[in-house]
Amino acid sequence: MDFTTILILLAALVGGFFVYKNFFSKKKVNVDSDSDSDSDEGTAEEIEKKEFTLETLAKHNNAANKIYVSLKGIVYDVTENDLYAPDGKYNMFAGKDATYNLAKGTFDAATLNKMDLTGLKRSEKEEVDNYSEHYEMKYTEVGWLKEWKKSE
Numbered sequence: 001m002d003f004t005t006i007l008i009l010l011a012a013l014v015g016g017f018f019v020y021k022n023f024f025s026k027k028k029v030n031v032d033s034d035s036d037s038d039s040d041e042g043t044a045e046e047i048e049k050k051e052f053t054l055e056t057l058a059k060h061n062n063a064a065n066k067i068y069v070s071l072k073g074i075v076y077d078v079t080e081n082d083l084y085a086p087d088g089k090y091n092m093f094a095g096k097d098a099t100y101n102l103a104k105g106t107f108d109a110a111t112l113n114k115m116d117l118t119g120l121k122r123s124e125k126e127e128v129d130n131y132s133e134h135y136e137m138k139y140t141e142v143g144w145l146k147e148w149k150k151s152e
């Protein structure tokens with residue numbers, strides 16, 4: 001065996017190891033997520049989503065019971081963000097549907113849980129969509145708001 005052959009064999013061995021390692025670790029993640037979930041398309045972080053009512057959502061307004069905010073009827077877990085904590089700037093949205101307020105950029109308590117969006121301008125609806133995208137990226141979705149479906 002000459003030196004070049006040894007080098008080629010070595011490179012093949014190292015390359016093969018990395019390919020195998022990559023393949024193997026990906027497979028392991030899939031197996032783990034499968035065993036965690038009954039769903040076929042389940043990902044590793046998949047959680048069971050559930051239905052909230054305005055009443056049950058309202059209880060999720062402090063870290064001890066998790067802080068949830070609904071946006072267009074989709075409920076997100078925002079507990080990690082102190083802005084929603086009892087002394088936080090956005091605490092008024094904790095346990096509420098904040099759609100209308102975020103569309104208008106208002107802290108008016110009277111429009112919390114307001115689900116009739118028919119009067120909103122196009123730009124205000126776009127504002128909500130931007131927030132939805134932000135929440136989608138940042139937080140875990142934990143369920144949906146029962147009353148929202150009725151209002152659409």
Ligand code: HEM
Nearest residue numbers: 078081083090093098101102104105106107131134135138
């Ligand atoms: C002078 C006015 C405002 C300032 C300086 C301000 C500042 C900020 C800042 C710095 C953030 C990013 C915080 C972070 O990600 O850690 C933020 C996020 C946010 N702001 Fe404001 N804001 C203002 C007005 C408003 C108003 C009027 C509303 C709604 C009525 C609002 C709702 C929100 C929401 C929902 C977030 C997203 C928080 C999250 O990531 O969950 N803000 N704001």
